[in-house]
Amino acid sequence: MLRTKVAIIGAGPAGLLLGQLLHAYGIDNIILERRDRGYVLARIRAGVLEQGTVDLLDQVGVAARLHREGLIHDGIELAFAGSRHRIDLKEATGKSVTIYGQTEVTRDLMDARDSCGLVTVYEADQVEPLDFDSDHPRVSYAKDGITHEIECDFIAGCDGSHGISRASVKPSAIETFERIYPFGWLGILSETPPVSPELIYSNHARGFALCTMRSMRRSRYYVQCSLDDHIDQWPDDRFWDELKRRLDQEAADKLVTGPSIEKSIAPLRSFVAEPMRFGRMFLAGDAAHIVPPTGAKGLNLAASDVHYLSRALQEYYDEKSSAGIDHYSEKALSRVWKAVRFSWWMTAMMHRFPDTEGFGAKIQLAELNYLVNSKAAAASLSENYVGLPY
Numbered sequence: 001m002l003r004t005k006v007a008i009i010g011a012g013p014a015g016l017l018l019g020q021l022l023h024a025y026g027i028d029n030i031i032l033e034r035r036d037r038g039y040v041l042a043r044i045r046a047g048v049l050e051q052g053t054v055d056l057l058d059q060v061g062v063a064a065r066l067h068r069e070g071l072i073h074d075g076i077e078l079a080f081a082g083s084r085h086r087i088d089l090k091e092a093t094g095k096s097v098t099i100y101g102q103t104e105v106t107r108d109l110m111d112a113r114d115s116c117g118l119v120t121v122y123e124a125d126q127v128e129p130l131d132f133d134s135d136h137p138r139v140s141y142a143k144d145g146i147t148h149e150i151e152c153d154f155i156a157g158c159d160g161s162h163g164i165s166r167a168s169v170k171p172s173a174i175e176t177f178e179r180i181y182p183f184g185w186l187g188i189l190s191e192t193p194p195v196s197p198e199l200i201y202s203n204h205a206r207g208f209a210l211c212t213m214r215s216m217r218r219s220r221y222y223v224q225c226s227l228d229d230h231i232d233q234w235p236d237d238r239f240w241d242e243l244k245r246r247l248d249q250e251a252a253d254k255l256v257t258g259p260s261i262e263k264s265i266a267p268l269r270s271f272v273a274e275p276m277r278f279g280r281m282f283l284a285g286d287a288a289h290i291v292p293p294t295g296a297k298g299l300n301l302a303a304s305d306v307h308y309l310s311r312a313l314q315e316y317y318d319e320k321s322s323a324g325i326d327h328y329s330e331k332a333l334s335r336v337w338k339a340v341r342f343s344w345w346m347t348a349m350m351h352r353f354p355d356t357e358g359f360g361a362k363i364q365l366a367e368l369n370y371l372v373n374s375k376a377a378a379a380s381l382s383e384n385y386v387g388l389p390y
């Protein structure tokens, strides 16, 4: 029987960052991850970091490479009706965002965890949070066919949307809120220079498109697609043609195409589970909520959740006070719902919906025109995009 203060389930950004924050506060922890390290590192996902996320990575001393290789963006571009308009995030808020892939954040956190000698069990099977309604929670798991148990004070469920933590809560104790969007994002990664120095969000009659990047040599592009589409139906040539058709002429002419090195389709949904605490188990990150990627909030919400949770646990151990853990769920959910609203609003404004003909399309254009011509409206978008304060 192993013993630790906090057993963390999941070695995604939420679990790994929580592990480093707790370590910095002198709180020992063990991470159980069902996949192997290589699999976790290969998952191509988010790439836009809020300043608050960068500050947390700085706080735990893992941001040196991020500061060397990350790209600071002071603005984004909105494309509609054939032209592009810049939203100056920095002018509106004094803040910027940093382009640095989730894969790199994960690698930096894993390396830091290794160098601190902290325990991570990869390829942990049948992980199960137990007795979290009591004062003696445990987590069981199997490794190489042998069953183990960890005794702990708390369990942190950082195991993403299909994890075991939320699924272990009895249905009567949890309430869920969901919106499924009637489309997906087809994304490709290519070793090509980005079409523009900043992100382009394009509202087009053929559907939404996004031009983003991971570095000045590696681009990430998305087009809105049908939920029935399969990547086999999207050879690279078809993807590039479709993307060009959804961009303004200047961007389409400048676009450098090349073979995709990754291609995937992600459905879009908004989902929140309430509360985020169940006795001695807490949920954080995608385990508790999902946002469509339009607002670039998924990874950043995982970071703000674990910030609140780590502070609450620090208060519990250092000050012998339960106030922090008692208010964790309420505090985290307050920020979560604002990001859920922003992501939903960006999604609604930028995509073709089955009913975005006529009236709906006119409303989208009116909203976009308002945004690029009103300092107040641009400031509201900017404040949410760079991340609301913790």
Ligand SMILES: Cc1cc2nc3c(=O)[nH]c(=O)nc-3n(C[C@H](O)[C@H](O)[C@H](O)COP(=O)(O)OP(=O)(O)OC[C@H]3O[C@@H](n4cnc5c(N)ncnc54)[C@H](O)[C@@H]3O)c2cc1C
Pocket (backbone or CB within 6 Å): 009, 010, 011, 012, 013, 014, 015, 032, 033, 034, 035, 040, 044, 045, 046, 047, 048, 102, 124, 127, 158, 159, 160, 161, 162, 163, 164, 165, 266, 284, 285, 286, 287, 293, 295, 296, 297, 298, 299, 300, 302
């Ligand atoms: C395909 C895709 C594309 C995305 N693109 C973007 C984007 O462009 N921008 C953006 O902001 N966000 C994006 N996101 C969202 C963002 O990646 C997530 O919000 C972020 O990964 C959340 O981190 P997390 O640690 O909470 O969850 P995860 O990254 O999902 O990590 C959870 C971890 O728990 C492990 N796990 C699961 N079940 C168990 C179990 N039973 N036992 C042990 N371990 C378990 C998983 O293997 C995983 O390593 C995307 C997500 C997906 C799925």
